Amino acid sequence: MSDTELVLFLLPSILSLLLIFILFQRKHARFNLPPGNMGWPFIGETFAYLKPYSATSIGDFMEKHILRYGKIYKSYLFGEPTVVSADAGLNRFILQNEGRLFECSYPRSIGGILGKWSMLVLVGDLHKDMRTISLNFLSHARLRTQLLREMERHTLLVLNSWRENSIFSAQDEAKKFTFNLMAKHIMSMDPGKPETEQLKKEYVTFMKGVVSAPLNLPGTAYRKALQSRSIILNFIQQKMEERIGKMKEGEENLEGDDLLGWVLKHSNLYGEQILDLILSLLFAGHETSSVAIALAIYFLEACPSAIQQLREEHLEIARAKKQSGEKELNWEDYKKMEFTQCVISETLRLGNVVRFLHRKALKDVHYEGKERDYNNV
């Protein structure tokens, strides 16, 4: 073969390689991604990202990455290329552009645990419907009357169970309190009853899996959580069937006033959707509130003057109630708790209750003049 023949023979391959190289370069030039580390193939940095850390900090992973790459960096998490943002400006921009540039998108593993009808997984009209149903249930009137009364009853129940000079875990007590409150409001379940305790036990296993690495292998927290999810759903299903039976027989009682009764009466959701809604509300309400309560206790301990001011505010309300001969807390009392509200706001500002939110970019996004391929944030 002559030199000319050899060049002609190799020309298509050389041109193809050149084309691939140019396209590759263009693709990367087009996406002005932030710095970062994509970690190991397939798993990326997921395990380091999920490593537990104190809710009073942002964790070792975040601290080290921010130091190295800044507040916005790229990574590979939960099987997807991801941009992580600890930047208040970008976070505000993302949430302000919800539905336009970004949409809620949690890792598939979370969908597997919370269910495909969970509000954290749904988008669009179905998400709006689920949100409306939940918001209508938590109406202002209900908060003022039932929720406030139940809140007081459950608080007293926990406080009265404490023995003088005994040691207890604030976090466990906060979890007990919020679980009992949620179980009551969602399915009219009473604290201390065997079925409530059984549900609580399964829920603890379920919860450990929600925040674990999504490995569906024998013995993993994720696999155990999936098993607990089925047990919990069977339990809710049973409750739902009992309730439908009672409703058919016209047995209208206080039970119908819980979320299960509300959804059955006021929505067109079908069985599987109701089960996921109930489970995800139990999760959303319990995990967040219990951590916030435990954190408030933790922060207050370091600030005796705030404890003093809090105590004075509550004693003042108690004195006024005693004078008027009233017993139960009402909405007016709640509105007087201005300093208490400040303590709650400060706790939520300092504490890390919800550690990350997930969003998917619907198109290429320009932020601060740079075009970035923000697929997952």
Ligand code: HEM
């Ligand atoms: C300190 C208490 C709480 C905190 C810090 C908190 C925080 C949050 C955050 C950050 C989100 C947004 C998630 C996202 O968009 O990706 C969220 C959503 C949600 N939370 Fe809470 N939450 C708290 C209490 C509760 C309670 C008590 C309930 C119910 C009884 C609840 C029900 C929900 C629901 C249903 C959603 C989904 C809303 C939607 O997707 O439209 N949360 N919460």
